[in-house]
Amino acid sequence: MLKSVEVNVITSNENKFKELDSIAKKYNIKLKWINLPKFEVQSDSLEEIVRSSAVIAFNMIRSPLIVEDSGLFIEALNNFPGPYTNYVRRTLGLKGILKLMEGIQNRKAYFMTALCYVDEEVIRVFTGKVVGKISESIRGDKGFGFDPIFIPDGDERTFGEMNIEEKNKYSHRGKAFEEFIKFFLTYIS
Template sequence: MKGEIKVVTGNSYKFMEFQDLAKDKVILSKVDAPKLEIQADSLEEIVRYSAVTFYSLYRSPLIVEDSGLFVEALRGFPGPYTNYVKRTLDCEGILKLMEGLSDRKAYFRSVIAYIDGERLALFKGEVSGRIAETMRGDKGFGFDPIFIPDGYGVSFGEMELGEKNSISHRGRAFREFLKFYESIEQ
């Protein structure tokens, strides 16, 4: 391992998830900065912009992550606008939009951008599930209390950190990043 990788996020819980996933494979340090979140129609565009911008400030290897909740009955909404929708409508607002809808299929997608001066690489993870009828659990953050992953009877908001990381969109994207990182550090 060459050194540490900065994780640019203002979200302490997200950083905790990354630390749990990194274990002894990579050293992470949190840069508590508000994400420079451009309004764009894709998570890839958002993280690419943020990574390049933050790299110009810090000049050291870093990762930026963005994720979105995509609700099929709402035509993929909130998608790349998840952060804004969480701040404005919150879980209750999504549940209100879903009232009376039987199609509750949804998925979470995560995109991590890694940049180190030589390369910019993106890593993606996705998990399918459904929107719960009510908020469930007080663990996690964001829309975790209303998302039930396929094959589970509990929401992300009811799962312990390790269990969520083993199946989550962010966990999948970070494990892809780790494979890549280990290959470039040989």
Template sequence: MEIQFITHNSSKFEEVSKVANEYNLSVKWFDHEYDELQEDSLETIAHKSCLGILQVKPELKTTHFFLEDAGLFIESLNGFPGPYSAYVFKTIGNNGILNLMKNEKNRNAYFKSAIAYFNRNTIETFTGITKGSITQSVIGEGGFGFDPIFVPEDKDQTFAEMTLATKNLYSHRQKSLRILFTSLTAFVKQ
């Protein structure tokens, strides 16, 4: 079964490919930049983005594809930036988040991933969460987005300091992907 992953982010595609290989699934990169919707939930954003893609690319109606949206939810900031993470990262970046938190003792946060999977006429949503904390400074050169300021629970490195293989052991994205891929491989075996 070939599945298309719709994203303009090559780093996301690399993460997805590594996890898909573990399930012997072929994931093809469909490089398409779509409008970043602003909604209150990642699941809603992923679902509506899926519907939006189908409007501009109707040829996808006969395929299997998925897209993913993720957000960083910071406890002391009442869940901010949450579903607005992409916009917040583009506008204030990691240092902006650290400035907002400079006097905060509570550094608890979590990353959440929401995948919308389209299978001909149905859209299913899969989510994954990784709990952790926000660092005091930007640490690490790898990864992307908020990776240099997020340390997963019970770990001592930011996502940006980890190799991709290590990050894929703990990341929110790999958790939602594993749920999706487990579902797909169970269906294919039937």
């Protein structure tokens, strides 16, 4: 019999919480959104960033939690912006990335997520990746971040043109969270 466990999701981004919660409900896992900014070390590694952030958050709230970080890696830009995606989105934005991509034929890119679960006994990192390309223009008003310029392989729409359920079929965040769920359901039983 499964223990009833609530897992806190530490993020200031409500959209990230909604994506994870949409998946968690399928497994009867209760998530609680805690609107805290994560404390980030500067690193080229998403895994290192989330592990450090999760440990800091756990030491503050002393309750099982998840911290997630994602990056957009564009091949023609030497995998820029990578772990600096949030900063680049705030400073250059969608139009700035499209400007950097003007005249570039190679539009291959991928999104990567690292998600860290921490409780009093374990620290575990899970990853997910979705391969695709950068669109020629901003398309769609759903999602957040760089969703309106990223087209996952296997679809012609940007993430910005998909609802949460459609995006979760491809999503890097969804893949990392599914890996967490496989672990978690065994871990709590």
